[in-house]
Amino acid sequence: MSVQKVVTPTADGLAAAAKAAQSGRKLPPVHLWNPPFCGDLDMRIARDGTWFYLGTPIGRFELVRLFSSILKREGEKYFLVTPVEKVGITVEDAPFVAVDFEVSGQEDAQVLTFTTHVGDQAVAGADHPIRVARDPETGEPAPYILIRSDLEALIDRKSFYRLVELGSHQDGWFGLWSAGVFFKIIPSEELETG
Secondary structure, eight states, X not given: OOOOOOOOOOHHHHHHHHHHHOBTTBOOOGGGXXXXXXXXXXXXXXXXXXXXXXXXXXXXXXXXXXHHTTEEEETTEEEEEOSSOEEEEEESSOSEEEEEEEEESOGGGOEEEEEETTSOEEEOSSXXXXXXXXXXXXXXEEEEEEEETTEEEEEXXXXXXXXXXXXXXXXXXXXXXXTTEEEEEEEGGGSOOO
């Protein structure tokens, strides 16, 4: 009779497994991994993109980047996944923050390329849509872009203000063009006129 080894997840163990699973700069194939759930880890991603472990901010960018590469979302829950273990973590809003973007082209030929705080890039378009959630009480917008595999980035305020300057009106909506797709931000009639 074999005895199964009990795995106790640790940040160091996850980091080592993530490093071993990486192939150059490519992301590990977390979508192919379905290891057993090993419990929750006291790790949290704050709304501003800061990662915390045991209540302390993780200060090493390389470690945050490594952990972000093994992040997976299932329903409304987030996990760090390796080939042999899966641990739950807390994400306050979105796991990434889009801290900058580049623009090329104009109007409906415009292309927006976003960069996250961990160095991921995504071109807004059909595969990487932009969505804007609005606070039901204040109406304040919270813009997001899909980065990869059901993982979004909150677009930071300075970038959102820059995006608004690039916006246009289309079919009763104010929004943004990128890669041939128009992303609705707010109904045109709700915009204050100057």
